[in-house]
Amino acid sequence: DTGVSQNPRHKITKRGQNVTFRCDPISEHNRLYWYRQTLGQGPEFLTYFQNEAQLEKSRLLSDRFSAERPKGSFSTLEIQRTEQGDSAMYLCASSLGGVAGANVLTFGAGSRLTVL
Amino acid sequence: ILNVEQSPQSLHVQEGDSTNFTCSFPSSNFYALHWYRWETAKSPEALFVMTLNGDEKKKGRISATLNTKEGYSYLYIKGSQPEDSATYLCAHHGSSNTGKLIFGQGTTLQVKP
Numbered sequence A: 001d002t003g004v005s006q007n008p009r010h011k012i013t014k015r016g017q018n019v020t021f022r023c024d025p026i027s028e029h030n031r032l033y034w035y036r037q038t039l040g041q042g043p044e045f046l047t048y049f050q051n052e053a054q055l056e057k058s059r060l061l062s063d064r065f066s067a068e069r070p071k072g073s074f075s076t077l078e079i080q081r082t083e084q085g086d087s088a089m090y091l092c093a094s095s096l097g098g099v100a101g102a103n104v105l106t107f108g109a110g111s112r113l114t115v116l
Numbered sequence B: 001i002l003n004v005e006q007s008p009q010s011l012h013v014q015e016g017d018s019t020n021f022t023c024s025f026p027s028s029n030f031y032a033l034h035w036y037r038w039e040t041a042k043s044p045e046a047l048f049v050m051t052l053n054g055d056e057k058k059k060g061r062i063s064a065t066l067n068t069k070e071g072y073s074y075l076y077i078k079g080s081q082p083e084d085s086a087t088y089l090c091a092h093h094g095s096s097n098t099g100k101l102i103f104g105q106g107t108t109l110q111v112k113p
Helices: none
Strands: A005-007 A010-013 A019-024 A031-037 A044-050 A053-057 A065-068 A075-079 A088-095 A111-115 B005-007 B010-014 B019-024 B032-038 B045-050 B056-059 B062-067 B072-077 B086-093 B101-103 B107-112
Touching: A005 A088, A010 A019, A019 A088, A019 A111, A031 A075, A044 A065, A044 B101, A053 A065, A075 A088, B005 B086, B010 B019, B019 B107, B032 B072, B045 B056, B045 B062, B072 B086
Parallel strands: A010 A111, B010 B107
Antiparallel strands: A005 A019, A019 A075, A031 A044, A031 A088, A044 A053, A065 A075, A088 A111, B005 B019, B019 B072, B032 B045, B032 B086, B056 B062, B062 B072, B086 B101, B086 B107
16 A cells, blocks of 8 residues: 555646546545645544545535545535635545544545645 | 644744743544644654554653643754754544645744844
């Protein structure tokens, strides 16, 4: 297993366009997280899945954001009608949930979005 | 404390100095406290997961303590080295009923040779 993989690593788009990011977690991990990080801030929680179920979603996640994990493996995060404020690093992480000590997050390298 | 707060926001030390940072979290709901190190151009990596009040964990020159009753954790680095330069993040896991982890804003450490 090569760890958590995210694609694309960088995305530059024009305001109003839709973008989609993909995350491939560690195969035996049942939890998958999406975070957003902007300069000078820590990772901001967006949503997480346990297997294919989306268990929690931040109120900060507007209707323009949607995440899926259809088969409990990879996940996609789509942003519709992008705005300049969406420019950020989008981090994916996975973990083996269920036991506190085991819920260690393994992060991907992130997908950096720039909205012009 | 309603959110996860870290201090200081940034720190510059000389090689060989020892240093420490603070993470404050809501003491009313607690399940676990995580520390991660995030080096530039890399992914955040886990350092410690702590669950019990009074826990103390150590990894080489880095150690952490936990006080769940008052809602804080300290991270110590003994004899800082340039390779310790990174952003150190703590994350609060508030309940066993959720997998949600809330991160602080991080402490960025710069160690000068």
